[in-house]
Amino acid sequence: MRNILVPVDGSENSLRAARHAVELARLVKPLTIHLAYAHEEPIVYGEIAVYASREKMAALQREHAEAMLAPAERLVRESGVPYTSKILIGPIAQALVAHAEASGCDAIVMGTHGMSALGGLLMGSVATKVVHLTRLPVTLIK
Numbered sequence: 001m002r003n004i005l006v007p008v009d010g011s012e013n014s015l016r017a018a019r020h021a022v023e024l025a026r027l028v029k030p031l032t033i034h035l036a037y038a039h040e041e042p043i044v045y046g047e048i049a050v051y052a053s054r055e056k057m058a059a060l061q062r063e064h065a066e067a068m069l070a071p072a073e074r075l076v077r078e079s080g081v082p083y084t085s086k087i088l089i090g091p092i093a094q095a096l097v098a099h100a101e102a103s104g105c106d107a108i109v110m111g112t113h114g115m116s117a118l119g120g121l122l123m124g125s126v127a128t129k130v131v132h133l134t135r136l137p138v139t140l141i142k
Helices: 012-027 054-079 094-100 124-135
Strands: 003-007 031-038 082-087 109-111 136-142
Touching: 003 012, 003 094, 012 031, 012 054, 012 109, 012 136, 031 054, 031 094, 054 082, 082 094, 094 124, 109 124, 124 136
Parallel strands: 003 031, 003 109, 031 082, 109 136
Antiparallel strands: none
16 A cells, blocks of 8 residues: 545544544555545536636635645644645546546545535445445545
8 A cells, every 4th residue: 555545625524534544654654645625616607607707716616625625734744644635626526536546546545424514324425425436445434
């Protein structure tokens, strides 16, 4: 195991997943943690388009994504473990799995429930989709 994807969304569960990945990295050297925040393409239509252009909405989403990544980046940086950080745009689970594959990740470590208010009953909907879409081992952190 040399590369682990850790999807983050600003939730405490995703930060716990980052902590778990850091602990793994201390046991398995060298190991790189790939932090990723994924969001859907901004949709701007109707009256809101008068006030916010697609570019403005994209800039706001980028600021939000950077804020969501910051705590996990700080945690990993302070641990001394090598890491990358990426903002992904597209269907969230699919974007995460595609990034894991493109980055040569050997595993995914993620929280069971994120910031979504409409998550699954037993396990978050993004986590469920990732488990079904990938062939990589997935460790879910509560």
